[in-house]
Amino acid sequence: xxxxxxxxxxxxxxxxxxxxxxxxxxxxxxxxxxxxxxxxxxxxxxxxxxxxxxxxxxxxxxxxxxxxxxxxxxxxxxxxxxxxxxxxxxxxxxxxxxxxxxxxxxxxxxxxxxxxxxxxxxxxxxxxxxxxxxxxxxxxxxxxxxxxxxxxxxxxxxxxxxxxxxxxxxxxxxxxxxxxxxxxxxxxxxxxxxxxxxxxxxxxxxxxxxxxxxxxxxxxxxxxxxxxxxxxxxxxxxxxxxxxxxxxxxxxxxxxxxxxxxxxxxxxxxxxxxxxxxxxxxxxxxxxxxxxxxxxxxxxxxxxxxxxxxxxxxxxxxxxxxxxxxxxxxxxxxxxxxxxxxxxxxxxxxxxxxxxxxxxxxxxxxxxxxxxxxxxxxxxxxxxxxxxxxxxxxxxxxxxxxxxxxxxxxxxxxxxxxxxxxxxxxxxxxxxxxxxxxxxxxxxxxxxxxxxxxxxxxxxxxxxxxxxxxxxxxxxxxxxxxxxxxxxxxxxxxxxxxxxxxxxxxxxxxxxxxxxxxxxxxxxxxxxxxxxxxxxxxxxxxxxxxxxxxxxxxxxxxxxxxxxxxxxxxxxxxxxxxxxxxxxxxxxxxx
Amino acid sequence: xxxxxxxxxxxxxxxxxxxxxxxxxxxxxxxxxxxxxxxxxxxxxxxxxxxxxxxxxxxxxxxxxxxxxxxxxxxxxxx
Amino acid sequence: xxxxxxxxxxxxxxxxxxxxxxxxxxxxxxxxxxxxxxxxxxxxxxxxxxxxxxxxxxxxxxxxxxxxxxxxxxxxxxxxxxxxxxxxxxxxxxxxxxxxxxxxxxxxxxxxxxxxxxxxxxxxxxxx
Numbered sequence: 001x002x003x004x005x006x007x008x009x010x011x012x013x014x015x016x017x018x019x020x021x022x023x024x025x026x027x028x029x030x031x032x033x034x035x036x037x038x039x040x041x042x043x044x045x046x047x048x049x050x051x052x053x054x055x056x057x058x059x060x061x062x063x064x065x066x067x068x069x070x071x072x073x074x075x076x077x078x079x080x081x082x083x084x085x086x087x088x089x090x091x092x093x094x095x096x097x098x099x100x101x102x103x104x105x106x107x108x109x110x111x112x113x114x115x116x117x118x119x120x121x122x123x124x125x126x127x128x129x130x131x132x133x134x135x136x137x138x139x140x141x142x143x144x145x146x147x148x149x150x151x152x153x154x155x156x157x158x159x160x161x162x163x164x165x166x167x168x169x170x171x172x173x174x175x176x177x178x179x180x181x182x183x184x185x186x187x188x189x190x191x192x193x194x195x196x197x198x199x200x201x202x203x204x205x206x207x208x209x210x211x212x213x214x215x216x217x218x219x220x221x222x223x224x225x226x227x228x229x230x231x232x233x234x235x236x237x238x239x240x241x242x243x244x245x246x247x248x249x250x251x252x253x254x255x256x257x258x259x260x261x262x263x264x265x266x267x268x269x270x271x272x273x274x275x276x277x278x279x280x281x282x283x284x285x286x287x288x289x290x291x292x293x294x295x296x297x298x299x300x301x302x303x304x305x306x307x308x309x310x311x312x313x314x315x316x317x318x319x320x321x322x323x324x325x326x327x328x329x330x331x332x333x334x335x336x337x338x339x340x341x342x343x344x345x346x347x348x349x350x351x352x353x354x355x356x357x358x359x360x361x362x363x364x365x366x367x368x369x370x371x372x373x374x375x376x377x378x379x380x381x382x383x384x385x386x387x388x389x390x391x392x393x394x395x396x397x398x399x400x401x402x403x404x405x406x407x408x409x410x411x412x413x414x415x416x417x418x419x420x421x422x423x424x425x426x427x428x429x430x431x432x433x434x435x436x437x438x439x440x441x442x443x444x445x446x447x448x449x450x451x452x453x454x455x456x457x458x459x460x461x462x463x464x465x466x467x468x469x470x471x472x473x474x475x476x477x478x479x480x481x482x483x484x485x486x487x488x489x490x491x492x493x494x495x496x497x498x499x500x501x502x503x504x505x506x507x508x509x510x511x512x513x514x515x516x517x518x519x520x521x522x523x524x525x526x527x528x529x530x531x532x533x534x535x536x537x538x539x540x541x542x543x544x545x546x547x548x549x550x551x552x553x554x555x556x557x558x559x560x561x562x563x564x565x566x567x568x569x570x571x572x573x574x575x576x577x578x579x580x581x582x583x584x585x586x587x588x589x590x591x
Numbered sequence: 592x593x594x595x596x597x598x599x600x601x602x603x604x605x606x607x608x609x610x611x612x613x614x615x616x617x618x619x620x621x622x623x624x625x626x627x628x629x630x631x632x633x634x635x636x637x638x639x640x641x642x643x644x645x646x647x648x649x650x651x652x653x654x655x656x657x658x659x660x661x662x663x664x665x666x667x668x669x670x
Numbered sequence: 671x672x673x674x675x676x677x678x679x680x681x682x683x684x685x686x687x688x689x690x691x692x693x694x695x696x697x698x699x700x701x702x703x704x705x706x707x708x709x710x711x712x713x714x715x716x717x718x719x720x721x722x723x724x725x726x727x728x729x730x731x732x733x734x735x736x737x738x739x740x741x742x743x744x745x746x747x748x749x750x751x752x753x754x755x756x757x758x759x760x761x762x763x764x765x766x767x768x769x770x771x772x773x774x775x776x777x778x779x780x781x782x783x784x785x786x787x788x789x790x791x792x793x794x795x796x797x798x
Binding site for chain 1: 679680682683684685686689690692694696697698699700701702703709710711712713714715716717718720745763774785787791792
């Protein structure tokens with residue numbers, strides 16, 4: 001059934017950290033034919049290899065670095081790498097997507113995938129130099145920030161090597177810890193850093209000088225260049241090079257979904273104090289990922305704060321959502337979070353929850369809205385499990401179960417809310433609820449339809465089950481190719497054409513939709529096996545009881561019955577039962 | 592009735608030097624119709640985004656009242 | 671005579687130049703074998719540009735002891751004459767010359783129609 005497909009290396013690197021050994025094996029081409037690569041392929045492997053019930057911080061969990069057939073080709077926006085494992089934050093599957101250059105280097109090193117199993121006895125890092133694998137001592141690096149770690153390793157090995165590293169947060173097994181690469185790019189969410197930390201793995205260092213073979217390379221390359229010019233680097237996508245994700249600030253503020261003070265309201269009339277125009281003045285350069293065409297990364301220095309970013313999520317959570325308007329503090333928050341190895345979204349959301357708890361007098365965490373310096377300080381305490389950081393490092397779900405304030409603990413399944421207020425985009429409440437790894441905006445991105453292109457009315461539950469599905473299907477297949485989110489105008493036709501040209505095997509437009517659906521289902525199947533069902537697809541009480549007081553969505557609140565109805569609609573579209581469970585035949589059909 | 596139209600993002604250039612324009616429109620006309628009076632047909636602009644009236648999110652076929660401020664944004668897309 | 675020019679403020683470090691070069695010349699996407707190598711990285715808190723591209727300075731041709739390198743509108747290496755001594759590589763100020771299996775590989779601007787320039791998404795690379 002499966003012909004050999006070009007574009008793939010047909011090689012998986014399996015690393016046994018316990019025994020300090022490495023083996024090569026062929027890629028499961030049958031999985032690849034059904035799931036393509038990156039996100040889909042990673043989840044399929046996880047379903048196959050991770051027994052239900054394992055401890056995400058135990059040695060049976062595995063870390064999967066997964067590329068796709070387009071990785072390491074000039075297909076624009078194809079350079080991202082899937083970083084997946086069972087999540088310590090939620091107990092669900094988790095698939096992160098890291099930019100930078102590590103993804104293409106892993107592919108050029110000759111691998112579709114690298115799987116890390118077991119646990120090192122002592123802190124160490126793994127050095128992958130094409131087909132040479134070495135286990136190195138990291139005792140001197142353990143305890144250092146991610147940035148210092150990367151600097152030391154970069155000095156030792158040179159710019160041909162990509163470095164993925166964790167900071168103190170990952171070492172201390174914080175459920176909000178991330179993995180960094182290229183200093184300022186992350187595999188951010190779900191505690192993926194803690195999976196590395198639990199394996200005593202401080203870093204992964206990768207050099208790849210091999211190549212990727214594709215079908216009919218000269219014609220394929222010429223066609224790719226055509227697509228690059230006609231569909232990617234266009235006036236519509238101009239904002240990505242000029243502004244990066246800061247372009248979302250105005251759209252979200254004026255669209256009614258920019259959160260204010262822990263999602264207690266929306267909109268900040270003073271958003272121009274920290275917006276893209278302000279940040280641009282401090283920009284020193286641009287950077288994109290490998291094989292990018294758009295270059296969203298803004299490298300800037302403001303005061304003593306330095307970072308590539310900050311991205312919309314980080315600006316919002318450390319800005320209006322924290323009651324802060326100082327751009328230097330916002331950038332500093334981003335820098336410190338990156339260095340400590342903390343997800344800005346989850347760590348930020350937890351701190352702003354603590355601000356509300358303190359101001360309401362429910363529990364004194366010693367911080368109020370607007371206290372920017374403290375917010376930055378708290379990142380360090382959380383990463384190091386010190387003082388008030390010990391409680392905050394638990395994340396909003398566990399901390400609110402301990403201290404109260406669950407109604408405004410903005411999370412689903414233990415993963416905190418990204419910076420889009422669902423009362424301004426009702427379908428988003430369901431997107432967050434049903435996302436495969438907890439509240440994530442990168443699965444079904446409702447604001448695209450309900451706000452930015454206004455193709456669906458935002459304040460109704462009508463047809464939203466279908467909308468959530470359509471958006472989820474699109475991202476699921478896109479991230480399995482893997483193509484970055486910013487190529488917003490890509491179509492199933494282009495995806496099928498690129499896959500066909502690169503692999504030399506026919507892929508059709510219809511298959512893109514089928515695979516998207518299958519990827520959603522395999523994520524759900526993994527979680528179902530772990531015991532998840534409808535009662536875990538939740539919405540924070542705030543969203544269904546408190547009406548917004550200001551902004552373009554003033555007065556909006558999502559009635560509980562409307563949320564319940566949208567959720568049921570979605571289950572119907574997926575063919576799942578009333579409890580959100582997949583029938584056995586459906587699970588069997590996707591394996 | 593008279594309403595004011597402001598364009599944001601990459602739509603701004605459609606009004607040239609003007610920050611905003613006041614236009615005379617029929618009573619009860621929609622945002623779509625008002626924009627057309629100002630020479631803008633949103634269907635022909637691939638990156639046309641969303642609209643708001645007096646700071647509140649509305650849809651393109653929602654009706655306007657005298658003195659309303661209609662704003663239109665270009666589209667961003669992403670995640 | 672047209673030469674490659676590089677505007678670093680437009681460069682996003684995507685490495686598409688090296689990928690397409692190697693596709694056209696080596697039949698594979700293998701940047702390590704490309705005749706151009708432009709990359710960026712963060713170094714000591716600064717964005718660093720490593721721009722290795724042929725500027726048609728002709729130092730390689732001057733250095734060649736067996737006159738295997740000719741330079742007109744673009745550089746051509748006579749692979750029959752080339753002895754792989756590496757003198758050209760040593761003298762190249764942009765470090766673009768590659769010596770592999772005793773042959774020198776030097777950018778020939780795809781004979782006056784450089785693919786890297788056609789590809790560079792933000793037009794950091796031009797041919798003028």
